[in-house]
Amino acid sequence: MELTLLGTGAPGGLPRPDCPCASCATAIGEDARASTSLLVDGALLLDLTPGIAFAAARAGHSLSGVRQVLLSHPQNGPALEVPAGLPAPGRVPDGRELALISGHRVRSVPVDAPGSGYEVTAPDAGHTGVPRPSGVPLRLLYLPPDCSPAGPVEGANGAASGPYAMVLLDVLGRPDALAKLRATGAVTATTDVIAVHIDHTIPQGPELQRQLAAAGARAVPDGETLHVGEYHAIPEPPRRTLVLGGARSGKSVEAERRLSAFPGVVYVATSGTREGDPEWAARIGTHRERRPSSWKTVETCDLVPLLAADGPPLLVDCLALWLTDAMDAVDAWDDHAWTRGGERALRERVDALASAFRETRRTVVAVSNEVGSGVVPATASGRRFRDELGRLNTRVADECEQVLLVTAGQALRLRG
Structure with missing residues (x-):
């Protein structure tokens, strides 16, 4: 799976409008972040944010191939405008699975706050170009801001599913969510943990990366394209x-x-x-x-x-x-x-x-x-x-x- 992070910030973005704090004042260039939105293989859009079409264009992508738009959390700001050609955004009920025409499967994961997490399975784990054990699907997990799974992640320890290849969540706002995923085996040393929903509570730049490295996670700039399942070396937290x-x-x-x-x-x-x-x-x-x-x-x-x-x-x-x-x-x-x-x-x-x-x-x-x-x-x-x-x-x-x-x-x- 190819994943493009059209935004990696909190729902209010970073810097927050009219916020005078030091973190917002220094959130410029790569440290400025739009609210989090993910484009999966050009076919699935997770969370619709203002200016999404321009964000995709800046990242070198088009939204013309998007076949499904899913919302993970309540949109409390102004009413969202759906760009022409995009399907109407929706949600998947907790525990239900949605099969897309692109071949992706999306399962809704219950969380402990209003919203839904989404587990996305690649269309064909055998032809991703990423070596995987026989029969093990390539999966990512995306959690909304300030949320943790409401219970054990189903199938995380199962032999057929294995750990997630990538997890995207509010690492610094809800570190307990990452701890829970590690405890159930859903996140292991091979999982690429990406911080999203990044807010102004943490100074950007080296301090953000330092705190994330201690948690075994990393952050990337808006517009970055990642390959799910591709090995990415993260410094091991010191013993x-x-x-x-x-x-x-x-x-x-x-x-x-x-x-x-x-x-x-x-x-x-x-x-x-x-x-x-x-x-x-x-x-x-x-x-x-x-x-x-x-x-x-x-x-x-x-x-x-x-x-x-x-x-x-x-x-x-x-x-x-x-x-x-x-x-x-x-x-x-x-x-x-x-x-x-x-x-x-x-x-x-x-x-x-x-x-x-x-x-x-x-x-x-x-x-x-x-x-x-x-x-x-x-x-x-x-x-x-x-x-x-x-x-x-x-x-x-x-x-x-x-x-x-x-x-x-x-x-x-x-x-x-």
Whole structure:
């Protein structure tokens, strides 16, 4: 199948009319995006948008061969004008399949918001020019903006259907949709994941591509033509990542975002509980509410066994609290105990943790505080903690493929 993206933006387009935000101000050239519309093999049009005929012409295509126009979501703007020669747009009822005269088959996939997703199967998987296992159809899945499949995608794990060759969805707006597709086997490492319905909530250019790469996805400019099933190399998300930042820098949000498109994540909370401290309880509650419901939470500072075990991705938040627990355990706050074996005992704990990061086979994102750039602590114990956290961060960073520093919500890549 040949797929031309006549638009890749949110329903309001990008930049949004009369929006003064920084993302809209910088959305120029290839970063400007019309609302999403897809042309499949010149015969099927998914979503009708204003100026669609001009968009097709700019992409070097004509709409004269379109035999079916399908809408995926409610059109809340001005009434759409149907260009002369195009069939009237319609919808396929949930769960129903439509056979086109071109040979394509379109099945409507129920979603959790008003609208319909569409699974499109190529007319003849044996003559696409793309090598496929015998009997496996070439399929793509297109989801409307801000939508996730309402249930398991039918046939995703079946031997006859296999995973989708391409999936187009609102990756950054609904990363849980991508996680659900991965959990059911509908999306695998061979699936080309394309971000569409791109809005102004994310800065365009390198930052957009960085966030998409972390989710195992990519974006293309309006007018790009893709061949469904054609291999496209996407950088693998790093297996081990350290996210550093100061207080309220956005480091935890960045860490959570990096795993939000993957299923079954284990969130390792090293914070513990503090009885009689409502402000601390409120902080913990905010973190919990932000996590996807499919994630599992483990409250522990015993990180080495978790890193040594096989399993789904780990998000460790945070190493500064792990160090606090480790220093408590060896009585490192007491000068006498520190010189009489506490320092050596702490070094052994840090060595064991660094070795566990080196040897782990799991995907891990760890969060830690970046300290020591400002006021020098007034106490010896405070200076000791600052120094030991700097050493711990260095040891763990040495074992990670990617290291990020987050400041004022902006992620700066230090490595990887």
